[in-house]
Amino acid sequence: MLFGKEAMSAAESQLNRRPRRLRSSKQMREFVAETQLRPADLILPMFVADGIDAPNPIVSMPGVVQHTLDSLVEAVREAISVGIRCVDLFGVPLDSDKDAEGSAAWDKDGILNVALRTLRREFGDEILIMADTCLDEFTDHGHCGVLSTDRFGKVIVDNDATLPLYARMAVAQAEAGAHIISPSGMMDGQVAYIRQALDQAGFSDVAIMAYSAKYASAFFGPFRDAVGSSLQGDRRAYQQDPANIRESLLEVDLDIDEGADFVMVKPAMPYLDVLREVSERSLVPVAAYQVSGEYAMLKAAAAQGWLDERQVMMESLMAIKRAGANQILTYFAVDAARVLRGEV
Numbered sequence: 001m002l003f004g005k006e007a008m009s010a011a012e013s014q015l016n017r018r019p020r021r022l023r024s025s026k027q028m029r030e031f032v033a034e035t036q037l038r039p040a041d042l043i044l045p046m047f048v049a050d051g052i053d054a055p056n057p058i059v060s061m062p063g064v065v066q067h068t069l070d071s072l073v074e075a076v077r078e079a080i081s082v083g084i085r086c087v088d089l090f091g092v093p094l095d096s097d098k099d100a101e102g103s104a105a106w107d108k109d110g111i112l113n114v115a116l117r118t119l120r121r122e123f124g125d126e127i128l129i130m131a132d133t134c135l136d137e138f139t140d141h142g143h144c145g146v147l148s149t150d151r152f153g154k155v156i157v158d159n160d161a162t163l164p165l166y167a168r169m170a171v172a173q174a175e176a177g178a179h180i181i182s183p184s185g186m187m188d189g190q191v192a193y194i195r196q197a198l199d200q201a202g203f204s205d206v207a208i209m210a211y212s213a214k215y216a217s218a219f220f221g222p223f224r225d226a227v228g229s230s231l232q233g234d235r236r237a238y239q240q241d242p243a244n245i246r247e248s249l250l251e252v253d254l255d256i257d258e259g260a261d262f263v264m265v266k267p268a269m270p271y272l273d274v275l276r277e278v279s280e281r282s283l284v285p286v287a288a289y290q291v292s293g294e295y296a297m298l299k300a301a302a303a304q305g306w307l308d309e310r311q312v313m314m315e316s317l318m319a320i321k322r323a324g325a326n327q328i329l330t331y332f333a334v335d336a337a338r339v340l341r342g343e344v
Contacts, residue, residue: 039083039337102138120177144185167197219293279324
């Protein structure tokens with residue numbers, strides 16, 4: 001029997017072993033895991049393109065394609081089969097359909113609205129269909145709003161002139177069958193304008209997931225390949241400065257006050273500190289977008305044999321969930337869901 005200092009030393013040794021005991025087996029690790037990730041937490045972003053007759057691979061995003069309507073339906077069916085409960089749809093129009101206002105965005109025969117109708121008709125409420133609500137894919141200049149000039153003759157994105165177009169686009173998407181509208185253009189007042197338009201058009205049941213903390217990030221590069229962006233220049237005047245966090249928190253508060261049902265942080269991994277702050281103050285669910293550049297880096301490193309793709313995929317998603325995300329938009333969604341279900 002031990003007494004005095006020897007007894008204390010033995011007790012301390014036992015305490016020091018406690019974390020090790022809780023890591024001793026897979027079953028024990030899963031039993032005490034503080035963060036849980038489920039397939040239903042994942043949102044799959046998808047691209048549907050006009051004028052193609054077969055899925056078009058996106059070179060900078062290995063494994064991701066621009067879909068035809070037929071391949072989109074099959075890909076959504078696959079997502080449902082592995083437990084995904086929401087997809088986020090982006091439209092890629094023909095260049096000839098782009099104009100200064102992005103009018104193809106609310107054209108009922110525009111590719112995005114046709115795709116929304118197709119999915120809603122095929123799947124009903126079996127999966128949530130979210131629509132990206134932004135003009136950048138549809139404008140010939142690639143900006144998220146209409147352009148004008150300020151009093152000094154400088155070309156600017158006209159925030160106030162853009163809001164009615166967002167409202168028109170959101171109502172068209174709701175009419176086409178979207179369950180969730182997702183304004184990503186970072187125009188001031190966009191959530192309030194869209195909420196009012198949806199309610200007045202009889203779509204008070206359609207939710208809004210606001211891109212509230214969206215940074216002017218270089219990690220978006222491959223996405224612009226995916227949507228065939230016409231952008232020249234940058235979006236720093238209306239997306240957030242990577243140096244700042246307080247302005248993101250202000251944007252989140254404003255969007256919630258305006259009626260957002262979800263708020264989002266984008267990108268995810270470089271902004272986990274922002275995600276944590278947002279998750280601690282938000283009274284609505286918080287999403288994070290693991291963007292194209294994050295995905296592309298992991299895929300490229302794995303292709304070189306420098307990283308284990310499955311492990312870094314799951315580790316990165318767990319980090320985003322641990323930081324406070326309720327939902328995660330990720331191009332890994334289907335592969336990650338398979339892992340979580342034990343299928344691979």
